Amino acid sequence: MIGVFDSGVGGLTVLKALLRELPAERFVYLGDTARLPYGTKSAETVGRYALQAAEALAGYGLKCLVMACNTASAVALPAVRAQLSTLPVIGVIEPGAEAAAAASPSGRIAVLATEGTVRGGAYQQAILRRRPDAQVYALPAPLFVALAEEGLSDGPIAEAVAHHYLDALFAAAGAGAPDTLVLGCTHFPMVAAAIRAAVGPAVRIVDSAETTARHVRAALCQAGLAQAGGQGGLRLLATDAPERFARIGARFLERPIGEREVELIDL
Amino acid sequence: MIGVFDSGVGGLTVLKALLRELPAERFVYLGDTARLPYGTKSAETVGRYALQAAEALAGYGLKCLVMACNTASAVALPAVRAQLSTLPVIGVIEPGAEAAAAASPSGRIAVLATEGTVRGGAYQQAILRRRPDAQVYALPAPLFVALAEEGLSDGPIAEAVAHHYLDALFAAAGAGAPDTLVLGCTHFPMVAAAIRAAVGPAVRIVDSAETTARHVRAALCQAGLAQAGGQGGLRLLATDAPERFARIGARFLERPIGEREVELIDL
Structure with missing residues (x-):
């Protein structure tokens, strides 16, 4: 399972590129919709939120974590790497x-x-x-x-x-x-x-988004972690308003998202 | 002291109208900048945030609370009124x-x-x-x-x-x-x-904003709570990024806001 984290629906552009680049992989995407946007928040706050999100995603049994959020990548990548020391953590910057x-x-x-x-x-x-x-x-x-x-x-x-x-x-x-x-x-x-x-x-x-997806594929191949075959899969998680996530997210992912496809979680 | 609560800087348009309508009053304004925007969040989440903010503002010794946030007024006014049962709580809707x-x-x-x-x-x-x-x-x-x-x-x-x-x-x-x-x-x-x-x-x-300010003045006069004289006063509180609050807020309040004028608080 590859974890993808963003403050909201924006990271679905990264997920879309990842699904294209790595169609055999299983993905779990977490949008922290209860606390978006990160872009206007202080570095301390964004760092705290990113660590909580990374912790929650790690519970899904990841082999790699993609921080699709630019703001979180910019301020929290070292802290998240330190926390998830056994996993490759890849940002978008x-x-x-x-x-x-x-x-x-x-x-x-x-x-x-x-x-x-x-x-x-x-x-x-x-x-x-x-x-x-x-x-x-x-x-x-x-x-x-x-x-x-x-x-x-x-x-x-x-x-x-x-x-x-x-x-x-x-x-x-x-x-x-x-x-x-x-x-x-x-x-x-x-x-x-x-x-x-x-x-x-x-x-x-x-x-x-595209450059990050290619980078993730290269990192998985290099570490011998790439999925050789299989159908892939996707779970979508949001911290608030799954209906809005499904409606807006469909445009970003360029495919319909059923409202019940989005699982509500607490961080 | 009159408390004014909003999810961010937007409520400063209401505060501006209040300062014009009630120049002798002292105000404390709280912008929940760590968790804005409320407009895209679920009613449950907004309700929880509004109750926390009302609780924090009540600690400043209020005679009246203005919920300047439309979203919070729409979903949380009855709950906040029940919580602060001794105070008049006025929404914008x-x-x-x-x-x-x-x-x-x-x-x-x-x-x-x-x-x-x-x-x-x-x-x-x-x-x-x-x-x-x-x-x-x-x-x-x-x-x-x-x-x-x-x-x-x-x-x-x-x-x-x-x-x-x-x-x-x-x-x-x-x-x-x-x-x-x-x-x-x-x-x-x-x-x-x-x-x-x-x-x-x-x-x-x-x-x-203007209709709410007139409504607050009427409510204070009717309850015999209006300030007869005095210089008034203003405290500005934010839950995140006080620098941004000061910079953007100055446009909404139509007067300069010093960065150190904005106090950072946790909810």
Whole structure:
């Protein structure tokens, strides 16, 4: 069983990529919907919540834990690794940073994320560790979260919001603009088309959901833990409002979710 | 001391109206920023949080408690009243419903609110109790919360979102459109100009922050509890991220808030 943890439904974009990458594996996904969003909370609070969630997921008998939440990955990965010392624990920041550092010709890399992720500086540091010459621009873009949850992922409002966040850096900077943009929040792959419309066709967009899924597959193969065959499987857990989780989550997972498919748990 | 409770910074629009209406009173405001938003959480969870917050505020020696949070008012007012049986506890739903029922010539009344408030049906019921002939249309408009918090309260994005939420009911309905619109979320007075631009000049907009403040003053006068003179005062409490509370809250309160002015408390 592979555990996937997020503050809510956003991590379902990571789960979707994992299901595609590892179709024979069994997954248990936990969305901490009672306490979302993590992006505006302090590092201490997010760290405490992430440890509780990791503990709960460990009870399902995991061989690997994926912290699909960018904010939790940014502030709580070392603490969760220390707590679950026998398991590989994989966050979304390092795979995204690695892909961005490799993809960018100029080293000018923009990271779109939540306020908490930007403030914590984890993407900036992870990119600079791999590529000390990089110039990293981290932009908080919290409205995209609300747009994605409301099903307004594309269309004129999403594009206007994308221009609002990105034009100063991409359109105004001209030749000095970033050539690579990291979607540093699990919600943002949902609004990728609007972001693409704002930054134009030449910018490389790094989807940290996809890069994380490839990273998980590589880690499992390397450790000899990958499932050779089988049908796979999925359990969905939420800490509150399973009806909303099913309704909004279906858009993120791109398949219907029955309300009774979502199990309510307490942390 | 008058206690004011909200899930976050939104209730500062109610506090602002209270400070204007009752300048001689002392206020203590609690924003449960660690656990916001309430609007997407289940009624059970919101009820539990509201009781904890009311208990904490009661410890400050209150003569009155204002539940500035629409979602908490909708689902937890009876429970909080039962818990604080010696205090007047005033929510934001009843004053808003009363004002709307009185303001509407046709009885066609729209309520803009969060998902939780709409689903709970409290505005609908409160309006129909006063005016059984009314036709109440409740619309969830969660994006306005994100826009107000991000400082995008007016301008083209806010107006596009207002049209997105309101055109089907107001522009398309023609002569059968509502004549009155209740701002049924504490964040929405911040985007009132964009809402006004979408619905046109003829629609009566009921701001539940202002109607609640007038209601509190009336209740205090009637109970002989109003402060006759004095300078007033304000304490601000938050359960997480006081820096963000100060930064975003200043826009809602329309005055600077020092970060050290916000006290961090645990519930």
